[in-house]
Amino acid sequence: MAKLAAALAVLALLGCMARECQADYGHPSPPPTPCSPGHHSTPPSTASPPSPAPVPSPPASAELVVGYYQKTCHRAEDIVRETVRGANAGIMAGLVRLFFHDCFIRGCDASVLLDLADPSSATEKFGPPNLSLRGFEVIDAAKARIEKECGNVVSCADVLAFAGRDATFFLSNKKVYFDMPAGRYDGLVSLINETLIHLPPPFATVEQLKANFASKGLSADEMVTLSGAHTIGASHCSSFDDDLSDRLNASTSDMDPKLMASLEKQCKSDTGSDNKVVQDIKTPNKLDNKYYKNVLSHEVLFASDAALLTADDTSAAVRANAEDNNVWEEKFKAAMVRMGAIEVKTSADGEIRRSCRVLNTY
DSSP, X not given: OHHHHHHXXXXXXXXXXXXXXXXXXXXXXXXXXXXXXXXXXXXXXXXXXXXXXXXXXXXXXXXXXXXXXXXXXTTHHHHHHHHHHTSOHHHHHHHHHXXXXXXXXXXXXXXXXXXXXXXXXXXXXXXXXXXXXXXXXXXXXXXXXXXXXXXXXXXXXXXXXXXXXXXXXXXXXXXOOOOOOBOOOBOSOOOGGGHHHHSOOTTOOHHHXXXXXXXXXXXXXXXXXXXXXXXXXXXXXXXXSSTTTOXXXXXXXXXXXXXXXXXXXXXXXXXXXXXXXXXXXXXXXXXSTHHHHHHHTTOOSOHHHHXXXXXXXXXXXXXXXXXXXXXXXXXXXXXXXXXXXXTOOOTTTOBOOSOSSBOOOO
């Protein structure tokens, strides 16, 4: 499966002129069958994928407002935070990644959550980079509690944005907190073929990373700042140990020899299973600036992480973030808000879904 996904990634990169595509590309099992209440479990066809979505641009700031639900559902953000609090560190890390993967495809519109949208195409959730996404049950639980208390007034897109914000809060020992503006509507389109086109892969060069983030209206410094989220969570070994990355090859990789030897043992499998390892060997369950210190000491998993040292501007940003955790935290807050403003849907091109998994049927 990893080799097939890697091949798809190469084709996507050739077709989109160095716009990226993102991990996790390796996965031990085929995509789960999309299903939902009232639908049979026959997987949608992907034989004739539609054209990629246009590159999004950040919206006017007036479209999102802090405290957006104060009148219609004043406890909405509290409910999301309470729900996220009950998740473990792995799921919280998954929520941050889920938010990232949602925003980078069609903007922050909750399209990554959909099990079924178009009967002629599988959804984003089943694209190779998204097969290992986690945290869907947290979004479902928070949305259900909000529906029970307030009715259908809070979008899945805003629930996901709040959850990403709150996960960073808990993973940082309650140090990284910020107001997340809201007012997003839920997207109506979700296409499997768009995942490889829009999400940066773990083997991306620094120039590819810059181009990908720039296409979303984010700077190179914001790209380095958001890359710090790799200080939490885990990765499948196939995301960094394959024909495209080959990070465990001592003759071509700059990885620290001790880390390489440890990963070789952790990734070894006699059964063919795609093992998982932590992304940050120092503080795997804490959102902090250790990631940047790991980059400098060549103790990172992905070629895209190591690539940050290959350009003067991104290398300088890595060093600055490694020197002062407080400075990085403040930059991370601002970058999360900026990312949350990518191609926001309005009532003209979106809706507020009762279910975050399927389009409304009423």
